[in-house]
Amino acid sequence: MTRDYSKFLATGPVTKPAPTPLERLGWKPFFSRQIPIEDLADSTPVRVTEVHRSGLTVLGDGIDTTIPPGPEATVGDWFLLDHANPANSTLLDRISLFERRAAGHDRKRQMIAANVDTVFIVTSCNRDFNVARLERFVALAFEAQVTPVILLTKADLCDDTGPYLDDARAISNRVVVEALNAKSTEPLARLAPWCKPGQTVAFLGSSGVGKSTLVNALFQSSVADTGVVRADDNRGRHTTTHRQLHFTADGCAVLDTPGMRELQLTDVEDGIAEVFDDLVTLAGQCRFNDCAHETEPGCAVQQALESGVIDAARLARWRKLAAEERFNTSSLSARKAHDRSFHKMVKAAQKGRKR
Numbered sequence: 001m002t003r004d005y006s007k008f009l010a011t012g013p014v015t016k017p018a019p020t021p022l023e024r025l026g027w028k029p030f031f032s033r034q035i036p037i038e039d040l041a042d043s044t045p046v047r048v049t050e051v052h053r054s055g056l057t058v059l060g061d062g063i064d065t066t067i068p069p070g071p072e073a074t075v076g077d078w079f080l081l082d083h084a085n086p087a088n089s090t091l092l093d094r095i096s097l098f099e100r101r102a103a104g105h106d107r108k109r110q111m112i113a114a115n116v117d118t119v120f121i122v123t124s125c126n127r128d129f130n131v132a133r134l135e136r137f138v139a140l141a142f143e144a145q146v147t148p149v150i151l152l153t154k155a156d157l158c159d160d161t162g163p164y165l166d167d168a169r170a171i172s173n174r175v176v177v178e179a180l181n182a183k184s185t186e187p188l189a190r191l192a193p194w195c196k197p198g199q200t201v202a203f204l205g206s207s208g209v210g211k212s213t214l215v216n217a218l219f220q221s222s223v224a225d226t227g228v229v230r231a232d233d234n235r236g237r238h239t240t241t242h243r244q245l246h247f248t249a250d251g252c253a254v255l256d257t258p259g260m261r262e263l264q265l266t267d268v269e270d271g272i273a274e275v276f277d278d279l280v281t282l283a284g285q286c287r288f289n290d291c292a293h294e295t296e297p298g299c300a301v302q303q304a305l306e307s308g309v310i311d312a313a314r315l316a317r318w319r320k321l322a323a324e325e326r327f328n329t330s331s332l333s334a335r336k337a338h339d340r341s342f343h344k345m346v347k348a349a350q351k352g353r354k355r
């Protein structure tokens with residue numbers, strides 16, 4: 001007789017313990033490792049969900065409060081709350097950070113969001129689709145240390161999503177690409193791999209591609225729980241206030257801040273190099289350090305182009321993006337000088353015409 005031991009063996013998936021309240025807010029070992037072991041039990045981690053001039057709204061385990069705008073922080077940041085003196089709370093190191101250059105004279109950097117795990121780069125299977133723009137968004141994500149996922153919406157309005165998928169997948173082998181109908185029941189399941197409890201996600205893309213539709217889809221099962229709509233004043237008027245970071249019923253944090261939509265291509269040299277890492281490697285093999293990859297002898301890039309290893313259009317996009325990045329990142333004085341000389345040139349040309 002053979003005994004059946006199967007019931008004694010661990011079969012099936014190992015069930016994970018339910019996430020703690022802090023884990024649901026996005027707490028990770030990366031953060032707890034920053035706290036000395038002897039302080040761990042007494043510490044009160046809180047996460048910034050709203051940033052106002054007057055203070056930061058923070059959430060923790062059983063905590064929903066406001067702390068003064070102390071050290072420079074942005075939405076998504078983690079603090080160790082100092083109960084006695086909240087202004088003294090300790091800002092923890094970040095896993096990732098989206099930032100942009102402000103308009104104005106000093107073009108100071110503005111932090112947009114911290115500790116985002118995944119950014120969904122959204123475009124549609126129609127005329128919005130533009131490889132160069134996707135490459136720019138992917139570079140931004142890499143620069144911020146956030147995992148990019150490309151979503152191609154309006155698949156239902158498109159006869160053949162194949163070419164869109166092919167072009168998007170050719171951008172980087174490190175980026176997952178999905179085509180879907182954002183208006184259907186699809187998004188919840190299709191985005192599930194990145195929207196698990198404790199994960200923080202954000203959306204990037206032009207107007208009208210379906211970002212709000214996707215966000216709503218993530219919340220559809222839990223609209224009542226989000227607290228997005230609440231009475232805002234005493235006059236009985238209900239206004240919609242938006243937490244910049246809000247949580248689905250499953251405990252996935254969704255970032256919704258206008259700043260994300262205005263991200264520019266500045267200081268993303270490393271991100272661009274990651275998107276075009278094959279071209280960067282080739283460029284490193286050119287005979288001359290300052291090779292412009294045009295007519296120089298011993299140019300590895302031109303050689304690869306001739307032998308069909310790389311694509312001419314992609315090479316052109318890399319050069320354009322890198323040039324644009326250099327221009328955006330160039331100092332204000334350099335820009336002003338450029339503007340002045342341009343101005344002079346225009347004036348001279350106008351004078352010449354009058355004569």
Ligand SMILES: Nc1nc2c(ncn2[C@@H]2O[C@H](COP(=O)(O)OP(=O)(O)OP(=O)(O)O)[C@@H](O)[C@H]2O)c(=O)[nH]1
Pocket residue numbers: 153154155156157180181182183205206207208209210211212213214
């Ligand atoms: N058929 C179809 N319609 C879609 C899809 N995704 C979005 N739409 C529609 O496209 C329009 C724009 O969608 P939004 O979700 O508002 O786009 P958005 O990216 O949030 O736009 P902004 O708020 O301007 O940034 C809406 O009418 C949506 O219903 C899709 O996958 N299929």
Ligand SMILES: [Zn+2]
Pocket residue numbers: 283286287291292293294296298299300301302
């Ligand atoms: Zn070269």
